[in-house]
Amino acid sequence: MRKNKLVLATALVxxxxxxxxxxxxxxxxxxxxxxxxxxxxxxxxxxxxxxxPRLARDTSARRVVDLVFNGxxxxxxxxxxxxxxxxxxxxxxxTTWEFTLREGVKFHDGSELTAEDVKYTxxxxxxxxxxxxxxSLYAPIKEVIALDKYHVRFVLSQPYAxxxxxxxxxxxPRAAAQAAGDSFxxxxxxxxxxxxxxxxxxxxxxxxxxxDYWGGVPKLEKVTFLIIPDNTVRAAALEAGDVDLIHSPLxxxxxxxxxxxxxxxxxxxxxxxxxxxxxxxxDPILKDVRVRRALAHLIDKKTISSTIYQGxxxxxxxxxxxxxxxxxxxxxDPEYDPARxxxxxxxxxxxxxxxxxxxxxxxxxLTISLKTHSEDPNRIQVxxxxxxxxxxAGIEATVETTEWPTFRDAVQKGDYQLAVLGWLALVDPDRxxxxxxxSRGASNDGKYSNPRVDELLEKGRATTDIEExxxxxxxxxxxxxxxxAYAVILYQGYVVAYNQKVSGFQIHPNASFASLARVxxx
Amino acid sequence: MLGYIAxxxxxxxxxxxxxxxxxxxxxxxxxxxxxxxxxxQDASPEEVARLxxxxxLDRPLAVQLGSFLLxxxxxxxxxxxxxxxxxSRLVLKQLPATCELAVxxxxxxxxxxxxxxxxxxxxxxSLVDVASMGFAQLGVSMxxxxxxxxxxxxxxLRWGLLPSVGRGKPFLEGLAVLLRTGDYLPLADSLRHLTxxxxxxxxxxxxxxxRMVRSSMLEVLHQDYVRTARAKGAPERAVIYRHALRNALLxxxxxxxxQFGALLGGAVVTETVFAWPGIGRLAITAISQRDFPxxxxxxxxxxxxxxxxxxxxxxxYTLIDPRVRHGIAQRQ
Numbered sequence: 001m002r003k004n005k006l007v008l009a010t011a012l013v014x015x016x017x018x019x020x021x022x023x024x025x026x027x028x029x030x031x032x033x034x035x036x037x038x039x040x041x042x043x044x045x046x047x048x049x050x051x052x053p054r055l056a057r058d059t060s061a062r063r064v065v066d067l068v069f070n071g072x073x074x075x076x077x078x079x080x081x082x083x084x085x086x087x088x089x090x091x092x093x094x095t096t097w098e099f100t101l102r103e104g105v106k107f108h109d110g111s112e113l114t115a116e117d118v119k120y121t122x123x124x125x126x127x128x129x130x131x132x133x134x135x136s137l138y139a140p141i142k143e144v145i146a147l148d149k150y151h152v153r154f155v156l157s158q159p160y161a162x163x164x165x166x167x168x169x170x171x172x173p174r175a176a177a178q179a180a181g182d183s184f185x186x187x188x189x190x191x192x193x194x195x196x197x198x199x200x201x202x203x204x205x206x207x208x209x210x211x212d213y214w215g216g217v218p219k220l221e222k223v224t225f226l227i228i229p230d231n232t233v234r235a236a237a238l239e240a241g242d243v244d245l246i247h248s249p250l251x252x253x254x255x256x257x258x259x260x261x262x263x264x265x266x267x268x269x270x271x272x273x274x275x276x277x278x279x280x281x282x283d284p285i286l287k288d289v290r291v292r293r294a295l296a297h298l299i300d301k302k303t304i305s306s307t308i309y310q311g312x313x314x315x316x317x318x319x320x321x322x323x324x325x326x327x328x329x330x331x332x333d334p335e336y337d338p339a340r341x342x343x344x345x346x347x348x349x350x351x352x353x354x355x356x357x358x359x360x361x362x363x364x365x366l367t368i369s370l371k372t373h374s375e376d377p378n379r380i381q382v383x384x385x386x387x388x389x390x391x392x393a394g395i396e397a398t399v400e401t402t403e404w405p406t407f408r409d410a411v412q413k414g415d416y417q418l419a420v421l422g423w424l425a426l427v428d429p430d431r432x433x434x435x436x437x438x439s440r441g442a443s444n445d446g447k448y449s450n451p452r453v454d455e456l457l458e459k460g461r462a463t464t465d466i467e468e469x470x471x472x473x474x475x476x477x478x479x480x481x482x483x484x485a486y487a488v489i490l491y492q493g494y495v496v497a498y499n500q501k502v503s504g505f506q507i508h509p510n511a512s513f514a515s516l517a518r519v520x521x522x
Numbered sequence: 523m524l525g526y527i528a529x530x531x532x533x534x535x536x537x538x539x540x541x542x543x544x545x546x547x548x549x550x551x552x553x554x555x556x557x558x559x560x561x562x563q564d565a566s567p568e569e570v571a572r573l574x575x576x577x578x579l580d581r582p583l584a585v586q587l588g589s590f591l592l593x594x595x596x597x598x599x600x601x602x603x604x605x606x607x608x609x610s611r612l613v614l615k616q617l618p619a620t621c622e623l624a625v626x627x628x629x630x631x632x633x634x635x636x637x638x639x640x641x642x643x644x645x646x647x648s649l650v651d652v653a654s655m656g657f658a659q660l661g662v663s664m665x666x667x668x669x670x671x672x673x674x675x676x677x678x679l680r681w682g683l684l685p686s687v688g689r690g691k692p693f694l695e696g697l698a699v700l701l702r703t704g705d706y707l708p709l710a711d712s713l714r715h716l717t718x719x720x721x722x723x724x725x726x727x728x729x730x731x732x733r734m735v736r737s738s739m740l741e742v743l744h745q746d747y748v749r750t751a752r753a754k755g756a757p758e759r760a761v762i763y764r765h766a767l768r769n770a771l772l773x774x775x776x777x778x779x780x781q782f783g784a785l786l787g788g789a790v791v792t793e794t795v796f797a798w799p800g801i802g803r804l805a806i807t808a809i810s811q812r813d814f815p816x817x818x819x820x821x822x823x824x825x826x827x828x829x830x831x832x833x834x835x836x837x838x839y840t841l842i843d844p845r846v847r848h849g850i851a852q853r854q
Contacts, residue, residue: 047807049604057562131573133562182606201605201615202807203689203799228687228797230667233674237686240678375810405554405812412558412567423563435564442566 036521039222040502042513043234043243047202047227050185053170054125057133059424059511060225066513067207067223068108069170069190070214072099072118077508079272079325079427081164085113085171085191091464094159095142101150106212107173108189115146120174122154136435136442137166140461159462161469162428193218193517202227219504219520238264238497244521245498247511252310252378258497267507270323271494273424274316274432275379277386277487282447283417285366292484294344295368295418296334298389301489303336308381312495316488318477319423319432323509325466326429326473333481333488341393352394359394367396372420373407379420382489386418411445419445422492425510429473430461437480448485523847527837534829541825542594542818546587549809549817555579556603556812577603590818599822600815602808609819613801617823620800622693623723623792624785626716630724631731632778636767638728639735639774643743644762654732661729670722670795677718687797690715719796723789727781734777738770745769771842779835783828 048060053069056062072089073081086099105113122144125132140160145153156163176189188196193215194207205225209218226243228234235254237243239261248271259266277299279292286292301315317333320326334340345351350359350366359366368390370383383399390397402410411419426432435441438457439449456476463469480486496507501522506515557574558565574580593600599609642651678686690696693716696709742748743766751765752758790802801820808816840847 050606057560128569128572129576131560133560134564136564136566136569185606200799201612202803203797226688226797227799229794229803230671230797232671233687233795233797236671236674236679240674240682240686242678242686242688402553403810405559405810406552407554408558408563409553409555412570421563442569443564 036501038220038521039224040220040245040516040519040521041224041226041243043228043237043246044225045227045229045231045234045249048205048225051188051196051199052185053172053190054121054130054132055185060227062425063225063511063513064188064196064205065170065190066192067194067516068188068192068196069172070105070192071168071170072101073164073167074514075165075168075427075510075512077269077506079165079323079509081167084168085118086167089164092153094462094464095156097154097156097163098147099152099154101152102214103150105191105214107176107191108195108210109173109176110212111173111175113171113173113191114149115152117171117174118152119144119146120177121169121171124172124177125169134166137162137431159464161461161464162430165428165431168427194220194223213517215517218517220516223516235497238499241499244502245496245505247496248492248494249376250312250495250497252308252312255310255312255495255497263500264497265500265502266495266497268312268493268495269507269509270314270321271424271492271511272321272323272426272509273422273492274319274321274426274488275313275382275420275422275490275492276316276319277489278411278416278419278421278446279448279484279486280414280417280419280446281449281485282414285368286417288348289483290344290348291350293334294341294348294393295390295395296484296487297337297341297344298393299334299386299487299489300336300389304382304385305490308378308385309490312493313490314493316491318481318488319426319436319486320429320473320477321426321432321491324426324429324432326470328470328474328477331474331478331481334484338389338393345393350394357394358396365396366394367398368417369398369400370418370420371400371402371407371410371416373404374401375404379422383420386420414445414447416445420489424492427510429469430457433457433473433476433480434461437476437485446485448480448483450479450483453479523840526840527833530833530836534826534833537829538822538825542822543587543591545821546590546814546818547583549812549814550583550586554812556814559811560603594822599819602816602819603813604808604811605813605816609815612804612816613819613823616799616801616804618692618694619689619798620786620793620802622689622716623719623789623798623800624782626693626720627723627727627785627789628778628782630720631727631781634724634728635731636735636774639732640739640762640767642732643736643739646740651736655736658729658732658736661726662733664726666722666726666789666791667795669725670718670792673718673722674795684714684717686718688715689798719792719798722796723785723792727785730781731774731777734774735770738773739766742766742770768842772839775835775838775842779831779838783831786827786831787824 044060046058046060048064049058050056050061051064051068053065056065070084072084072086074084076082085102085105087102089097089099091097101115122141124130125135125138126141140156140158141154142157143155147153170190173189177184180187186199193210193213195210197208198206207223209221211217228237231249231251232254234246235258238246258264279286281287305311305313305315318331320328345359349361352359370386372379372383380401387397387399410416434457435443437448438454453476456472460469460472494509494511498505502519503522504519555574557577557579558570561570561573602609602612605612638654642654645651674686677684690711691708693712696712699708700706748761748766751761790806793800793802805820808820
């Protein structure tokens with residue numbers, strides 16, 4: 001009996017303590033009522049893999065880098081390079097660029113930024129042993145020379161127009177990075193507006209304002225990234241006031257509810273990414289462009305956008321996305337037209353000769369497999385939707401959904417017919433097309449090859465005139481759309497939802513958090 | 523008795539080793555590897571192949587397994603490929619969060635299930651029995667993520683009582699502060715964060731245990747010794763708790779042990795819904811990145827915990843049921 005009473009008493013004390021905590025926290029025990037605490041809590045979907053800008057691979061890592069580091073340039077919302085750690089730059093000849101560094105910039109450890117740090121950052125990035133994921137984007141850099149303390153020269157092996165767009169990568173301090181070795185990725189030191197002060201893996205990352213920030217002391221004293229994997233729960237945490245800001249990926253169904261909430265503000269912009277169907281042009285069935293065109297005519301982009309994505313992502317046409325300066329609405333893509341699809345298939349010899357409802361040729365049924373990865377529920381719905389459309393057109397379509405590494409492995413080995421996936425962070429049209437469609441492109445999974453496209457993509461890299469580049473990429477984009485190397489299904493949207501008390505946040509197509517340096521809490 | 527424990531402990535080693543080897547082979551056999559994940563979509567197959575060879579992943583599987591076992595024999599779990607930290611440190615960092623959640627959930631489950639199961643058995647076919655079996659049916663069939671989201675929507679969104687996600691201060695740290703300084707806020711913070719995930723797991727686990735307690739109790743209540751106890755005039759409370767429940771506990775302890783092991787192995791779904799930084803999420807992330815050393819580390823720890831729990835359950839049989847104790851003595 002006494003034991004029971006003890007259990008009851010303990011339970012009662014625990015409940016009381018919990019309830020007391022509720023009151024304590026809602027009134028905010030330490031914050032004075034008049035001045036709001038300048039702290040921003042951000043809900044992220046995944047933990048950052050690293051805080052080293054050279055190794056940053058996932059979007060969370062890039063958000064951490066946005067706060068802790070600065071690049072030579074920063075890309076404004078129109079993606080034009082603006083001065084950051086470099087105050088000015090000039091192109092001496094097609095393969096030589098010279099940058100003048102901002103003087104008196106301090107790293108978080110108090111040391112001063114010099115040209116040696118810039119050289120060290122790019123030298124390590126380009127070293128294959130360093131395993132930088134985006135090394136290939138910087139491969140045309142032959143040498144980086146520190147001319148003096150504040151001047152640095154980039155020597156290229158070939159003219160490379162997209163270079164400036166990639167120089168927003170964070171600069172690391174040579175001495176500190178060398179001393180830290182592998183641990184630099186968890187204890188980063190940069191020149192950015194915030195210092196990373198605490199990192200509990202899979203849980204939270206805490207930042208504090210850097211008082212010596214060259215761009216002026218940030219108004220926010222503290223920024224905390226909370227890792228909340230589930231999209232709906234992350235939205236609920238924003239509504240409950242447990243976080244102040246969340247951003248894509250979000251579940252399309254949650255957005256109308258967030259928009260209707262008077263305490264919240266929801267902003268949307270075109271992202272630098274697209275979702276596409278990759279066609280394996282080396283496949284015996286798909287190497288016939290008529291079959292690829294037929295399948296492209298069976299993709300109802302409008303319905304996919306409006307039902308599966310509820311308008312969050314919009315129907316796409318070409319790899320040149322609307323947020324890009326090279327974007328053009330005039331590119332013609334195969335429209336949803338099942339009748340036309342059947343015509344193309346008939347031209348390619350696929351007819352239903354035995355009346356079983358499935359097209360065949362030479363006694364073989366037309367079978368197409370669709371693959372995607374299991375991490376994105378929307379993409380799973382897309383492949384299932386396409387499977388249904390293909391079946392209606394007399395194609396025996398199968399769906400295979402596996403987790404990312406297995407899926408990526410299959411696609412990279414060319415072990416697929418159709419695969420649904422996406423590209424992100426396409427800050428330059430070269431980034432969206434060269435590796436994907438050049439016959440020697442590193443990510444040309446479908447082995448697409450067209451000499452004219454190769455020639456255009458080479459020319460696009462070498463030309464610096466932006467109008468000329470626009471023409472080049474639009475022509476190349478029209479060819480790859482016509483020959484259906486990819487079917488771009490959707491232009492991705494980028495959504496940010498935040499508490500109305502957050503002021504000064506600027507949405508960026510590349511999902512950048514750089515504007516947090518100017519955010520205040522009202 | 524001690525000999526029994528020693529024998530059982532010695533058996534843990536081959537079990538854990540066996541699990542490690544099986545998982546090692548499985549994770550290496552499924553397609554995709556860390557080199558590919560690390561270099562991302564932009565890398566060419568040649569670059570991936572180069573990194574693969576630099577990481578030693580192109581060596582025959584038997585050679586890789588050999589070097590893994592050799593390091594394991596030295597107590598070295600290796601370094602996480604993606605997080606750059608020793609695996610042992612990463613796993614030990616997440617383990618307290620998992621233990622905290624598992625213990626709290628099991629406490630809730632047992633506190634609900636045992637009384638409920640006993641009452642429904644004693645008052646079989648009564649309203650209480652029907653209601654508790656209804657609860658059990660609901661709890662077993664309700665998806666954990668749905669219950670979790672439901673709790674968040676009500677407790678956080680509608681009533682604003684509890685924080686929706688994350689882990690507060692570690693429970694023991696909060697308790698220590700309370701005892702040392704009398705400040706209850708850290709402990710309150712810990713409990714407020716712990717309440718919903720523990721309830722989610724606790725309620726579903728309770729449902730399972732309630733059914734077990736009830737059926738086990740029903741069986742025991744019809745035994746002769748219970749009738750005898752009643753006949754000799756023992757109070758009903760003593761009959762139920764001393765004579766019946768103690769005998770009914772054997773299968774219950776087994777299921778509690780198994781469930782506890784499962785909770786410690788990481789309740790991945792609950793951890794994901796409530797953004798709880800436990801070992802389940804660590805393992806899932808490691809698998810999706812093909813972070814081989816980290817996967818091995820998580821599996822090793824979980825297998826070890828599971829084996830130790832099994833041992834604890836078996837030993838507890840001997841405490842609950844003297845027949846088992848005597849059986850062991852006779853066998854020896």
